Amino acid sequence: MSFYTSLNGLKNAQTELSVIANNLANAETTGFKKSRINFADIVAGTASTNPKLVKGIGSTVLSIDQNFTLGPIQQTGSSLDIAINGEGFFTKVNPVSGKTFYTRNGNFGMDGGGFVTDAQGSRLQVLPVDAAGNVTSTTPIDAQAPLTNGAGSDFVAVIVKTDGGIVASYADGSTSEIGKVALGGFVAPSGLLQVGGQDWQATGISGTAAYGQPGAARFGTILSGSLEGSNVDIAEEMVGLITAQRYFQANAKAIDTATQLSQTIVNLRT
Template sequence: MSFYTSLNGMKNAQTDLGVISHNIANSETHGFKRSRTEFADIVVGSTLSNPKMIKGIGARVEAITQNFALGPIEQTGSALDLTIAGPGFFTTRSPSNSNTLFTRDGSFRIDGSGFVTDGSGHRLQVFPTDVSGNTLSTTPTDAQIPATNAAGADFVGVTVNNDGNVVATYADGTGDSIGKVALANFIAPNGLKQVGSANWESTGLSGNPSYGEPGTGTLGGLLSGALERSNVDLAEELVGLITAQRNFQANAKAIDTATQLSQTVINLRT
């Protein structure tokens, strides 16, 4: 039994090492949220067992949870580099399969068709507004900047206000609102499914997204010209790495000790 108890311990330490390594590898990934491995003991006993004689048979990985604490803010000066100063997620949509994704990475750009997209081509979602910035609908839609305004003037730049209003400016000096950034929040963010590139998908565990404008309700306001860095603390991760390594070594030593005891019994002479 001690062999399998220690073997489970080694597997758990290996999982912990994998999670910590993933955190360290993404210490420079914008919008990344560190994960933590949570363990639980395993105890088995029947109704007839003496509660004073029940012993544990190891541990198991109970969950790998994410820490959604705000990361450090990095000033960039680019108008479409956005940071949520508080709870919430940017909403993006894949043009290929219409999947809705959620992210804390606010690094956006304009593609050749005028859509505001992330590095993977997913389109930022906004609430439709009139040219003055008044919200017309609470159903998110793709953010798209017209190449010219109603007067035929060419597009020259874009700004994003703290309330999420995306304003396109044109050569004639006018500015038209193209929408307000649609933020999403969840009753249980730890239930979100990681899909890579600092993106998440909603699941039954996270609940459905609750949409709103920046700075309303529990949602944070927007900062333009800044990006949220990873919330990984390298010093903390390195200490965790050493601890996980020691746990692995200790369980390996326990297996070695159990092997020696078994060999002693086998070699007994009568």
């Protein structure tokens, strides 16, 4: 039995090392959120077992939780590099698959059609506004700047305001707000599914997204010309790496000891 107990420990230590290694590998990844592993003990017993004789038979991985604390803000100067100073997620929709993604990576640009997109072509979602810049609906739409305005002047550039308003400017000096950045919030963000590329998808655990504009309710404001860095603390992860290594070594030693005991029993002479 001790072999299997220690084997569980080895597997758990290996999983913990993998989680820490992934955190360290993404220490410089924009918008990355670190993970933490939680263990639970396993016991052998039933309702009729004497509680003083219940023994443990190892441990198992209970969960791998994500930590959504704010990462360091890095200034870039690019008008479509945006960061959320507080809670919330940027919302993106892939125009091909129609799938919705959520991210803290605010590295956006524009494509030839005037859509605000990420590096994979997914389109940033905004809340529609009226001529005065007031939000008219909480149903997000694609962020698209018309390539010409009503007077026929060509598009020049966009800026993003603190309240999330995306303003397009044109060659004749006019401006037009195309919407406010739609931020998504979740009851249980730890239940979001990681899909890679600093993107998450909603699940039954996380619940559906509730949308709002930056600065409203619990949502943070927008910092233009900035990106949110990874929230990985390298010093903390290195300490965790040493602890996980000792955990692995201790379980390996327990297996070695059990092997020696078994060998001693086999070698007994009657």
